Amino acid sequence: MLDDLHRYLIEDGLWGFDVLHHAVHLAATTVSLLNTAAVTRSRLHVLPLGISRSGSHVSVKLGSLDFLKSDTIPRLTEIGGGSTGGALKMSVAEEESGEVRLPRFHVCIMNPPFTRSVGGNLLFGSLPKSERTILQKELSAVLSEKGWEGIGQAGLGAVFTLMADEYLEKDGVLALVLPRAVLSGVSWSKVREMLLKNYHIKYIVTSYEGNNWNFSENTDLSEVLIVARKKKDAGYTLFVNLFEKPEKELDAGYIAQTVLRAGDPALLNIANSNSASFQVKKGGKTVAEVYSAKIDDPLIGAYNFFSKFELNRTQHQLFRHGVLRLPTAGAVGSLPLKPLGEMVEIGPDRRQVESAFAVSSNGSYDAFWGHESEKVYEITQKANAKLAPKPGKGKQAVDLWRKSGRLLIAERAWLTTYRSLAVFVDKPVLSNVWWPVTAEDEETEKALAAWFNTTFGILSLLSVAEVTRGPWVGFKKENLKRAPVPDFNPKLKTELAAAVHTTTAFESLPEEFALAAKREGARRKLDEKVLQAFGISVEEDALTKLYELLKEEPMIRGF
Incomplete structure (x- = not known):
């Protein structure tokens, strides 16, 4: 009976697709070696990718993505009778070319390619440029037909994910390795919308092992493993935060089995002040932490930006419920908050600025150019460059200049070295790495x-951050509009505005949190001043515990 089951799974139950001949052959070999029963065929296929020509006829093949157009990839025939682009079905013993008709699956497991359509446009980057351009246009047309315009900016991973959904049975399971940007990235919004609408996301597994943020080979980008069931009545999601990535299959199996014993997810709920996380221990050492949430926010990354449950709960309860809850102290006060976008206008991004302006000592437009962390260590800054419009860009330059500002918020940040994520400049400026922001008056700015230079303001920004590689994060305009900020009353606004001129130089974020843990440093003084302005009294030890967690946090220090 067991041999019959194995034979069925390999011959008919397990389907696999790749455009690389050796990858499919390796998969076929591995599956066969693990099976004791004799098998005669498999459903593993090499799919054609690229362009084939027969006379005046040009055939464009997108590999697995051809299943976006049809559930069948036909056997193609040249005029002379040979095969030109059908799927190649493989087993250890033989190869066979022919038509492939895709069934609906009960389980779909993918580690799709992540190549994005921006920054050099390397979609289908293994092909010659002439072919790549044709395939990109073909894919763009297919996506447009399906109403999926724009997801190519997220990369092929987003396309594969949406395609997998089309071929998954109701109540089926989807398991994906994707860039961590899927949790908060603006370009991934359609994927998140699909997952939150049609699936119960059961697990989100993230590696927080410093300089080991990935699950795939040949990348150093942060990645997540998502497991979701196709059903609309979503329950709790378990977040599995790995402090050490398992090196062997047995280690991974042990962690998985332990997570299954985590118990009632309601008792692990990040929104519950009385909840606690579940610790996965190996040899007396904690290798992972598990907690839960009912995801009701499309910025899923806000639930697990940090490796530690206590930091994520502090962030979640403050910015979702306005409750300042500190580790070991519980709720100590409340802050009236509102989205940044309701208070300010955010100016042009670096692409717009760089397309219209060039740095020039003779320019007439002021700028704050670059972000050298060793120089940007105070809140108040001075314009450091001049810009001149590029030829033919005069009108565009004038239009962009109308959106210049004195308040600047970092567009990207390397959290291990940056000292300040927001500055106030002596005059209106544009920038190539900062967002210019304007409010109703200077005091508000x-x-x-x-x-944004308090610990709580930094947590606010990180709650909307898009993670690229560990502590290398970005702040997209659409997300930045959602960053929680104080709903200032006149007295509070005046007191915070005055702090801009009295705050001394900051060290890097890790150094500043280490100083704060010793009751020292400019950031701790600013935090205490702001809490006092809010009328919140906090014991020193309660704040100290927060800083101790932050100074050890891999997402801050990088290891």
Whole structure:
């Protein structure tokens, strides 16, 4: 009976597709070696990728993505009778070319390619440029027909994910390795929308092992493993935060089995002040932490930006419920908050600025150019460059200049070295790495600059951050509009605005949190000043515990 089951799974139950001949052959060999029963065929296929020509006829093949157009990839025939582009079905013993008709699956497991359509446009990057351009246009047309315009900016991983959904049975399981940007990235919004609408996301597994943020080979990008069941009545999601990535299959199996014994997810709920995380221990050492959430926010990354449950709960309860809850102290006060976008306008991004302007000592437009962390260590800054419009860009330059500002928020940040994520400049500027921000008055802008340099303001920004590689994060405009900020009353605004001019130089974020843990440093003084302005009294030890967690956090220090 067991041999019959194995034979069925390999011959008919397990389907696999790749465009690389050796990858499929390796998969066929591995599956066969693990099976004791004799098999005669498999459903593993090499799919054609690229362009084939027969006379004046040109055939464009997108590999697995051809299943977006049809559930059948036909056997193609040249005029002379030979095969030109059908699927190649493989087993250890033989190869056979022919038509492939895709069934609906009960389980779909994928580690899709992540190549994005921006920054050089390397979609289908293994092909010659002439072919690549044709395939990109073909894919763009297919996506447009399906109403999926724009997801190519997220990369092929987003396309594969949406395609997998089309071929998955109701109540089927989807398991994916994707860039961590899927949790909060603006370009991944359609994927998140699909998952949150049609699936119960059961697990999100993330590696927080410093310089080991990935699950795939040949990448150093942060990745996540997502397991989701296709059903609309979503329950709790378990977040599995790995402090050490398993090196062997047995280690991974042990962690998985232990997570299955985590118990009632309601008792692990990040929104519950009385909940606690579940610790996965190996040899007396904690190698992972598990907690749960009912995801009701499309910025899923806000639930697990940090490796530690206590930090994520502090962030979650403050910015979702306005409750300041500190580790070991519980709720100590409340802060009236509102989205940044309701208070300010955010100016042009670096692409727009760089397309219209060039740095020039003779320019007439002021700028704050670059972000050298050793120089940007105070909240108040001075314009450091001049810009001149590029030829033919005069009108565009004038239009962009209308959106210049004195309050600047970092567009990207390397958290291990950056000292300040927001500054206030002596005059209106544009920038290539900062968002110019304008509010109704200067005092509001100064108060916001002070807020974003407090520990709580930094947590606010990180709650909307898009993670690229560990502590290398970005702040997209659409997400930044959602960053929680104080709903200032006049007295609070005045007190925070004054702090801009009294705060001394910052060290890097890890150093500053280490100093704060010793009750020292400019950031701790600013935090205490802001809490006092809010009328919140906090014991020193309660704040100290927060800083101790932050100074050890891999997402801050990088290891």
